[in-house]
Amino acid sequence: MQEIINIFVKSIFIDNMVFAFFLGMCSYLAVSKTVKTSMGLGLAVVFVLFITVPVNYLINKYVLTEGALVWLSKDFAEVDLSFLSFILFIAVIAAIVQLVEMFIEKVSPSLYSQLGIFLPLIAVNCAILGASLFMQERDYNNVGEVIAFASGSGIGWMLAIVGLAAIREKIRYSHVPAPLKGLGITFIITGLMAIAFMSFLGIKL
Amino acid sequence: MAGNLKLIKNPLSKENPITVQVLGICSSLAVTAQLKPAIVMSLSVIVVVALSNVVVSLLRNTIPQRIRIIVQLVIVSMMVILVDQILKAFVYEISKQLSVFVGLIITNCIVMGRLEAYAMSHKPYVSFLDGIGNGLGYSFILITMGFIRELFGSGTLLGYRIIPESLYEAGYANNGLMIMPPMALIIVGIIIWIHRSRNKDLCEK
Numbered sequence: 119m120q121e122i123i124n125i126f127v128k129s130i131f132i133d134n135m136v137f138a139f140f141l142g143m144c145s146y147l148a149v150s151k152t153v154k155t156s157m158g159l160g161l162a163v164v165f166v167l168f169i170t171v172p173v174n175y176l177i178n179k180y181v182l183t184e185g186a187l188v189w190l191s192k193d194f195a196e197v198d199l200s201f202l203s204f205i206l207f208i209a210v211i212a213a214i215v216q217l218v219e220m221f222i223e224k225v226s227p228s229l230y231s232q233l234g235i236f237l238p239l240i241a242v243n244c245a246i247l248g249a250s251l252f253m254q255e256r257d258y259n260n261v262g263e264v265i266a267f268a269s270g271s272g273i274g275w276m277l278a279i280v281g282l283a284a285i286r287e288k289i290r291y292s293h294v295p296a297p298l299k300g301l302g303i304t305f306i307i308t309g310l311m312a313i314a315f316m317s318f319l320g321i322k323l
Numbered sequence: 324m325a326g327n328l329k330l331i332k333n334p335l336s337k338e339n340p341i342t343v344q345v346l347g348i349c350s351s352l353a354v355t356a357q358l359k360p361a362i363v364m365s366l367s368v369i370v371v372v373a374l375s376n377v378v379v380s381l382l383r384n385t386i387p388q389r390i391r392i393i394v395q396l397v398i399v400s401m402m403v404i405l406v407d408q409i410l411k412a413f414v415y416e417i418s419k420q421l422s423v424f425v426g427l428i429i430t431n432c433i434v435m436g437r438l439e440a441y442a443m444s445h446k447p448y449v450s451f452l453d454g455i456g457n458g459l460g461y462s463f464i465l466i467t468m469g470f471i472r473e474l475f476g477s478g479t480l481l482g483y484r485i486i487p488e489s490l491y492e493a494g495y496a497n498n499g500l501m502i503m504p505p506m507a508l509i510i511v512g513i514i515i516w517i518h519r520s521r522n523k524d525l526c527e528k
Contacts, residue, residue, distance in 0.1 A: 138504055143348035144432045201408060204426050205400040212393055241392070244349040244430040251423035296526045297519035298512075301345060305512030312505035 122266045125258075129270030132319060135245050136278040137312035139252075142245030146279050147304060156283035160276030164269065166218065166240050167249055170211050171268035172261055174250040177206060207250045215241040245275055282308060330452040334460035336522070340433045341464045342515045343525060347433035351465055352507040354424050358481050361469030362462075363417050364424065367410065369458030371402045371428050372437055376454035378402075380442040395438050400429045433461055468510055476501030 135141045142163070149159050180189065182203050187194035223230045240246060249271050258264045285307055294303050340346045347368075354364045378398050379386075386394050407425045410418040418425065428434065437457055442450040473479060475498045478486035486495065500506050519525045 140352040140504065140507070141349055141427070143352070144346065147345055147348065201404060204404055204407070204429060205397065208396050208400050208429055209393075212396060241396075244427050247430045248349075248423055248427055251426045255423060295516075295520075297523075298516045299526060301342075302512050302515040302519065305508050305515065309505045309508035309512060312508060316503065316505065 122262050125263055126266040126270040129267050130274040130277065131315065133271070134274040134278060134315055135248070135271050136275060136308070137315045139248065141248040142243050142275055145240075145243055146275075146282070146308075147301070150279050150283040150286055150304070153280060153283045153287060156279045157276075160272075160279050162240055163243065163245060163275050164272030166211075166215060166246055167268045167272040168265070169218065170214050170246060171249050171253055172264050173214065174207050174210055175253055175258070175261065175264045177210065178203065178254050182206065203251075203254060208247060211246055211250070212241045245271070278311070281311060285311075327449065327452055330449060331456040331459065334453075334456040335463055336460075336518070337525075339460045339464065339518070340436075340457050341461060341511070342518050344436065346436045347431045347461055348511070349427060349431060351461065352468075352504070352511065354421055355465055355468040355507055356472055356476065356502045358466070358469040358473045360417055360420050361465045363410070363414065364421060365458070365462030365465050367406045367425060368428060368431065368433065368461055369455060370406055371399065372434050372458045372461075373451055373454035375399045375402050375434060376437055376442040376450040377447050379438050380445060380447045380450035383443050386443075391443070392435075395435065396429065399434050399438075403428050433457055464511075464514065467514065468507065471510060472501045472506065476506075 132138070136143070136146055145159060150156050181187065182199045184198035184200070185195050187197050187199075219230075249268060253264055253267060256267075258267060282304070286304065289303065289307070298306075334340060338344060341348060341351060351364075354360045375395075375398050379395060382394075382398075403426065406428070407418070410421070410425060437454060441453045445453070470480070473481075474485060478484060478491075478497050
């Protein structure tokens with residue numbers, strides 16, 4: 119249990135998707151103009167990560183790694199399909215995003231109209247594929263740990279984008295040099311936020 | 324001929340994928356703590372963009388409009404798998420260092436962006452040039468950053484010592500922050516600042 123909480127906290131603050139690995143930067147920069155829309159995108163990312171990473175974990179464990187297909191037949195003990203992981207992971211992500219979109223549209227139209235435009239964007243958000251690839255690289259022991267990692271990274275990403283959006287709403291009233299306006303100052307703000315997040319380094323439960 | 328030259332020249336400065344089009348930030352920042360991985364990453368991106376541009380451009384009339392994103396993703400992931408296997412076979416050390424970021428070329432917005440914006444509507448040869456041009460524009464920024472960060476962060480370039488020992492004895496110290504993630508963001512911010520103050524028409528209102 120402690121291990122799971124540890125992974126959860128660590129993936130929110132220390133291994134933050136944006137500040138430590140620069141994942142999902144494209145939508146992070148493009149959709150952080152107002153707090154409201156960034157909240158919507160953040161929620162969508164948490165949601166999609168929460169579903170895709172555990173699914174990809176199971177696929178990795180039971181299909182891709184060396185000897186994973188033993189449950190089908192003993193002859194497959196030496197089959198190693200890990201070179202297929204990129205293509206399979208991205209296919210799973212694209213398919214699940216599509217499914218989630220249809221499901222939400224059916225069940226909760228109000229949530230759909232909030233997330234609507236962001237969901238298709240998410241299929242090509244590097245934070246999602248990145249989380250699956252990190253999951254494969256770090257060898258988590260069970261599904262619980264993977265879920266903790268996935269939801270933690272999602273929440274960390276949301277924290278970052280909402281924080282940036284709040285700062286950007288305020289900075290509109292400041293006097294920024296013309297060439298630095300927009301993109302340039304956003305990068306520098308993100309850098310300063312990342313330095314602030316570095317102070318969490320070394321926290322362990 | 325002049326038009327073809329433009330395809331390669333424009334992305335280097337006026338339409339630079341990173342500083343102007345804001346594509347492909349995700350993977351570009353994490354690999355630039357040293358010069359060598361930055362160069363390998365640049366080469367991989369050039370190969371993937373150029374080749375997938377050609378393949379998509381060849382198939383552009385047969386891809387159904389509705390499922391084009393998935394078809395494009397499959398083509399790109401195929402190219403990335405090829406590059407990844409080649410890197411693993413010939414430069415294993417660097418491939419380990421780049422870790423998940425080779426896989427993340429799949430969701431790199433440069434690749435998808437160029438496929439959507441250019442290859443879907445142009446002939447193979449010009450698409451190839453467009454891919455090379457955008458790959459070069461991306462590499463230019465990546466290599467500049469790798470150069471600055473390795474020189475000031477560790478005092479070396481490509482692993483060779485550049486800043487002489489006598490300077491260290493006189494009290495010079497490496498800037499440890501340069502190797503940390505936040506500095507990558509701030510350096511991009513500064514590059515954008517310099518770039519835009521030289522091209523006034525790129526400034527945001």
